[in-house]
Amino acid sequence: MSKFKEWFQGPQDITEAEAVEDYAVGRVPGHYRWPIPAIILVLLGNSTAMFWFSLGADMSYQVGWPTMLLPITYLVVLATIIGACVMKLAAKEGLSLSLLTRGLGFGYMGSAFTSLIYAINFIFYFLFEGTIVSHAIAHYAGVEVSSWGGVAIFAGIGIVTIWFVWKGMSSMQFLQTWGVPIFMVLFGFCLYQLTQNYEVVGPSGWLPQSQNSSTALWTVMNMANGQIVFQGLLATDYGRFAKPNITHKGTATIMLGMMVPMVAVMLCGALLAYTLIPHITQGDKLTQAMDPGFIFPTVIALTGVIFTVVTQIRINVLNLYSGSIALSNTMDMTFNYRPGRQWWMLLVWLLGVLFYVCNVLQYTGTFLAITGILTNTWVFIILADYLVCRKIFNLAPTDFVEFRREHLRSWNPCGVFSLLIAVAIGAAGILGAYPMYYASFIAMLVGPVLHVIFSLATKGRYYFKSFPQDMPTQWQPAGDYDGPRPAADAA
Numbered sequence: 001m002s003k004f005k006e007w008f009q010g011p012q013d014i015t016e017a018e019a020v021e022d023y024a025v026g027r028v029p030g031h032y033r034w035p036i037p038a039i040i041l042v043l044l045g046n047s048t049a050m051f052w053f054s055l056g057a058d059m060s061y062q063v064g065w066p067t068m069l070l071p072i073t074y075l076v077v078l079a080t081i082i083g084a085c086v087m088k089l090a091a092k093e094g095l096s097l098s099l100l101t102r103g104l105g106f107g108y109m110g111s112a113f114t115s116l117i118y119a120i121n122f123i124f125y126f127l128f129e130g131t132i133v134s135h136a137i138a139h140y141a142g143v144e145v146s147s148w149g150g151v152a153i154f155a156g157i158g159i160v161t162i163w164f165v166w167k168g169m170s171s172m173q174f175l176q177t178w179g180v181p182i183f184m185v186l187f188g189f190c191l192y193q194l195t196q197n198y199e200v201v202g203p204s205g206w207l208p209q210s211q212n213s214s215t216a217l218w219t220v221m222n223m224a225n226g227q228i229v230f231q232g233l234l235a236t237d238y239g240r241f242a243k244p245n246i247t248h249k250g251t252a253t254i255m256l257g258m259m260v261p262m263v264a265v266m267l268c269g270a271l272l273a274y275t276l277i278p279h280i281t282q283g284d285k286l287t288q289a290m291d292p293g294f295i296f297p298t299v300i301a302l303t304g305v306i307f308t309v310v311t312q313i314r315i316n317v318l319n320l321y322s323g324s325i326a327l328s329n330t331m332d333m334t335f336n337y338r339p340g341r342q343w344w345m346l347l348v349w350l351l352g353v354l355f356y357v358c359n360v361l362q363y364t365g366t367f368l369a370i371t372g373i374l375t376n377t378w379v380f381i382i383l384a385d386y387l388v389c390r391k392i393f394n395l396a397p398t399d400f401v402e403f404r405r406e407h408l409r410s411w412n413p414c415g416v417f418s419l420l421i422a423v424a425i426g427a428a429g430i431l432g433a434y435p436m437y438y439a440s441f442i443a444m445l446v447g448p449v450l451h452v453i454f455s456l457a458t459k460g461r462y463y464f465k466s467f468p469q470d471m472p473t474q475w476q477p478a479g480d481y482d483g484p485r486p487a488a489d490a491a
Contacts (some may be wrong), residue, residue: 028094034241036250040257041180042238042318046231047261048183049315050132050292050308051125056266057273057290059223062216064208065270070217071224072266075231076259083232084251085383087239091246093401097236098329101378103401105385105415105451107462108408112333114419115326117374119348121230122323124367126158127352129316133157134356135293136308140301146359154356157309158316158349165317166342179314186307190300191268194275197299201274209286215437222437226372229379229444231259237322272299323348333405369436373426374419376444381415384448385455393452395460397475402468412462414454422447458482 059068090097098118101111134154135145143149194200210216232255239254273289276298280288288294296304327344389395402408422443429439459482467484477485 026099028240030244032241033243034238036242036246036254036257039238039242039254043235043254043258044180044261045314045318046234047258048180048187048265048311049129050312051129051315052262052265053269053272053292053295054132054290055223055227056269059220059266060206060270060273061209061286061290062220063210063213065203065206067208067213067217068206068220068270071220072263074221075224075227076256076263078228079231079259080252080255082229082379082383083235083239083255084248085387086232086379087236087242087251087254088246088248089386089401090236090240091242091251092244094240094244095401095403096240096325096329097233097379097382098326099403100401101382101415102333102403102408103396103463104382105389105412105455106382106419107410107412107416108333108405109410110412110416112330113416114378115330115333117371117378118233119323119326119330121371121375122319122326123348123351123355124371126316126319126323126348127355129312129319130154130158130161130352131356132291132293133309133312135291136297136305139294140297140305151353151357155349155353157313158352161313161316161320162345162349164313165320165345179310182310183307183314186300186303186310187268189303190296190307193300194272198275198279200271202271206270206274215435218435218437222369222372222440225376225440225444226368229376230371231255233375233379234318234322237325320345320348366430369430369439370427372440373423373430373443376440377419377422377426377447380444380448381418381451384451385415388448388452389455389460393456394475394478395455395481396463397471397473399473399475400468400471402464402471404468407464407466407468409462409465414451414458414462418447418451418454421450 056068059071062068063071086097090100093100098111098115101114102108106114131154134150134157137143137153137157138145138150143153208216235255235258239251242250242254269290269292272295273286276295277285277289292308296308298304300307324342324344327347331344385396386398386401390398425446426439426443428434429436429442459480460477461482464484467486469487473486475486477483
């Protein structure tokens with residue numbers, strides 16, 4: 001195998017069982033680690049998701065050009081920093097974020113709640129991205145998107161997606177390798193047809209639709225804030241396969257490899273929307289112009305349908321995979337039930353079909369606000385646990401994170417109560433006690449501060465039920481530490 005090929009290909013000396021399960025509830029071993037370019041290649045499926053076309057168009061509607069660059073820059077910078085930090089820890093430990101959460105301030109059962117939050121995110125995104133595909137096919141075929149025919153289209157494309165991701169990272173890497181050039185060729189053709197058949201509206205024509213610039217700016221910043229952590233979490237599900245000694249520079253490279261193409265897609269979303277708006281004569285112009293399922297078939301007809309299907313299968317394999325990882329951990333922690341990661345993909349698919357029938361996408365704005373509060377607060381708490389409670393106050397080891405049931409308390413009240421209190425404060429904003437767009441910012445700051453205070457007050461007693469003597473450690477507990485100790489220290 002050539003050196004160039006090795007950069008973009010994962011390990012080959014693995015069993016089929018390893019490929020299918022992908023260490024969903026255990027540590028990734030040394031022989032199953034991936035090079036940085038191969039991980040970026042998988043994550044490009046997320047970079048080119050149709051969601052980013054929609055988000056770019058939506059941001060441009062709210063604040064126009066060049067103000068939309070503010071939330072985009074915020075998204076790229078914060079997501080890269082957060083993702084680089086969490087991914088380095090995940091790669092070092094070889095653990096998914098759900099497994100890390102067990103030892104980082106939440107306890108064994110406490111992390112089941114955060115894993116469920118994580119899984120719900122991916123069920124929604126599977127639904128959102130799959131809906132774009134069904135819209136594209138339905139519009140072109142003349143099928144009503146909300147009919148049983150539309151449901152059948154959504155369900156059928158979902159089954160195809162499951163087939164592609166059944167064997168985990170290895171099959172996803174193959175799909176993304178061939179998906180990237182297909183995406184570039186078809187999207188290039190779309191832009192060519194756009195310039196030939198329409199008067200292209202450049203950034204100077206991306207004027208805001210809102211009259212209240214202050215509210216609109218906070219609205220788009222809230223949109224970006226809902227993604228800064230989620231994108232880092234998504235990348236971490238695959239970054240845990242990186243080499244254990246990867247540096248922050250390496251993990252930041254992975255994040256930028258995913259985020260930079262994403263920015264290009266968002267800007268193209270605005271370009272397409274403003275170019276097509278004058279040519280839409282029926283229905284809600286703004287809504288249709290930000291729906292890729294309408295845009296691409298309009299510009300390049302059947303080729304646009306094929307382009308949408310190929311692109312959305314690439315992103316939905318990531319949603320199915322990450323959703324299956326989260327559900328595997330939730331059920332393992334709650335019921336000690338392990339049927340296999342791949343079977344949880346079927347549950348993600350089934351719930352997506354049910355929610356499609358119920359048209360839950362009409363509540364997208366509220367859903368993104370709520371999940372932004374939950375996800376951001378959770379991850380900022382575990383970062384505070386590792387970087388502050390452990391590294392600064394020495395309340396637990398920094399050379400390993402324990403995840404096994406026999407050594408952990410079921411609940412660590414420090415993380416759990418910090419999350420609940422912060423989420424309650426955020427929920428008050430959702431319910432109208434203060435502007436909703438402040439909610440995720442307030443919650444993600446309150447949560448980690450409370451966690452540090454609670455952990456110091458309890459002197460680290462809730463990290464371990466019994467200290468894992470099989471884990472080598474250089475950790476020496478502080479004098480006021482009040483929990484189980486390493487064997488030598490305990491003696």
